[in-house]
Amino acid sequence: MAKPVHAQPSTELAELRARQLEAETRQAVAEAERAELLARLPPAQSKALAGTVDTRQFGTAGLVRAFDLARELAGELCAQLPADRQAALYDPTTAQGMVAARTVDSALSRLSSDMAAKNKELQLYLDTNRPPGSGAAALPLAVLAVVPATVRAGADIAALLRSDVAASGIGYGEGARSLFASALAQACPGRISGLGAGYLGELDWARYEKLLGRVGALAGHRAAYAGRITELQGLVDAVKGEQKKEFAAVAQAALAQLKVVDTFVDSLKAGEASEKSPLFNAARYLGYSERTAGSLVLDADLRLEGLAIVKENLFTGQHLRLSGVAFLWYRLHEADGRLLRAEALRRITRPVEVDLRGTGAPDTFWSGP
Structure with missing residues (x-):
């Protein structure tokens, strides 16, 4: 029996339609991927992303730097106290x-x-x-x-x-002054005769x-x-x-x-x-x-604040930087009220970059195991 003349053209037509459908599918997928990428990228006429600043996250972590500042200032203040007198x-x-x-x-x-x-x-x-x-x-x-x-x-x-x-x-909370008092006692215990509030003996x-x-x-x-x-x-x-x-x-x-x-x-x-x-x-x-009889009177006030900066960038990811701010003013008096010394100090630490996975900050920043 003779083979139909139209069989071969029908097969070729089916193959052509299959290749066309495959090409259309690849084009649709490519357009979808392109649309997704364009949605994530900024418009062509805008500048590159500068990153966003958000201080609402990791706010407590910034107080770590403020804590370090309080201890540094306590050491500086101890160096200013007379060597032959105690202070309360x-x-x-x-x-x-x-x-x-x-x-x-x-x-x-x-x-x-x-x-x-x-x-x-x-x-x-x-x-x-x-x-x-x-x-x-x-x-x-x-x-x-x-x-x-x-x-x-x-x-x-x-x-x-x-x-x-x-x-x-303020800033650090009501514990700022107590923190500074403890830091003073740690820095120069022999020169401090009393810390005021707290345990009186x-x-x-x-x-x-x-x-x-x-x-x-x-x-x-x-x-x-x-x-x-x-x-x-x-x-x-x-x-x-x-x-x-x-x-x-x-x-x-x-x-x-x-x-x-x-x-x-x-x-x-x-x-x-x-x-x-x-x-x-x-x-x-x-x-x-x-x-505390015979001691000098040290009148001090301290404000501590911690700053946490989170920078997010499309290409570089998220980065956390921590900084601390401290304002200290103090007056040293004789017990009768005579002023011996007065000074106002302020400190701002350079931001420390922290990687939450455990790297990116110096070893001194992290607590021990």
């Missing part, structure tokens, strides 16, 4: 606590002396006017009516010890017992004074007329003094050995005051 870092809360503690100590001593003198005055008044009507008052009423200034000042001591004085930091019980003894002495004078007031009130009941009015006025003035003394003693909370007791706190601050 000024802290508002601690300074106020020391002043209040000295006031408590002084007030207890003076108030005991005042009450002893008032006891003598009141006893002399009673002796002179016993029995009732034997004579005029030996002491002017004003002598007994005056409330000692020490008592009036002492009444506010408890509130002074409870006042809230806060020193806040264990309570010196001998000093606390001494304060309790003064409270006890004051309580003894107070009890004697109360007994004399009771006797005076008995005289008030036994007399009449002008003398009765005079005795009553003296008794009222003495009771007013007694009330102020009671308020002062109650505010000390002498029976409570905790931070809620002003007397307990006074003993601790007196100890700190003795340890």
